[in-house]
Amino acid sequence: MIKYALAATLAVAGLSACTTAQPYGPASSASAQGYMVQPIESNRYRVSYTALSPEEARRLALRRAAEVTVEQGADWFRVVSSYTDQDLSRSGGSSVSVGGSSGGYSSGVGVGVGIGLPLGGGTEKTTESLEIITGTGPKPDEPNAYEAESVLINTSGG
Numbered sequence: 001m002i003k004y005a006l007a008a009t010l011a012v013a014g015l016s017a018c019t020t021a022q023p024y025g026p027a028s029s030a031s032a033q034g035y036m037v038q039p040i041e042s043n044r045y046r047v048s049y050t051a052l053s054p055e056e057a058r059r060l061a062l063r064r065a066a067e068v069t070v071e072q073g074a075d076w077f078r079v080v081s082s083y084t085d086q087d088l089s090r091s092g093g094s095s096v097s098v099g100g101s102s103g104g105y106s107s108g109v110g111v112g113v114g115i116g117l118p119l120g121g122g123t124e125k126t127t128e129s130l131e132i133i134t135g136t137g138p139k140p141d142e143p144n145a146y147e148a149e150s151v152l153i154n155t156s157g158g
Helices: 002-018 054-071 148-155
Strands: 034-041 044-051 076-087 093-102 107-116 125-135 145-147
Touching (some): 054 076, 145 148
Antiparallel strands (some): 076 125, 076 145, 093 107
């Protein structure tokens, strides 16, 4: 019986792990996976992307910055500031509990030890936020300047 319960638990864990990935798109809230764009000035934007890993968050924030650049009719963007915020909260852990009871003719004390496993219930998210300035014409020769079309080509895959 224990074998079947363990197999069922592992199957549920496997299924929940498969359903945590979010397709590329806008975030439904400030803490959800996806992108958010905030215009600051006519050619300045704050672009952020929340994903399950720092690499994915950075790649998709750059992708969204390139999309915003093209949508505005510009050719390139420069990252003027950036920051990364990681949320590593997880569920699970261990616990010890002691309980007692008494009834009509008897009483008892029980001690239990539990171990919690983070079976897809924990979160590990990273938000990459970029402040960008867009421009037209030749891209500036700077390490933090990006040609929008090239970024779109290079970040479209998973």
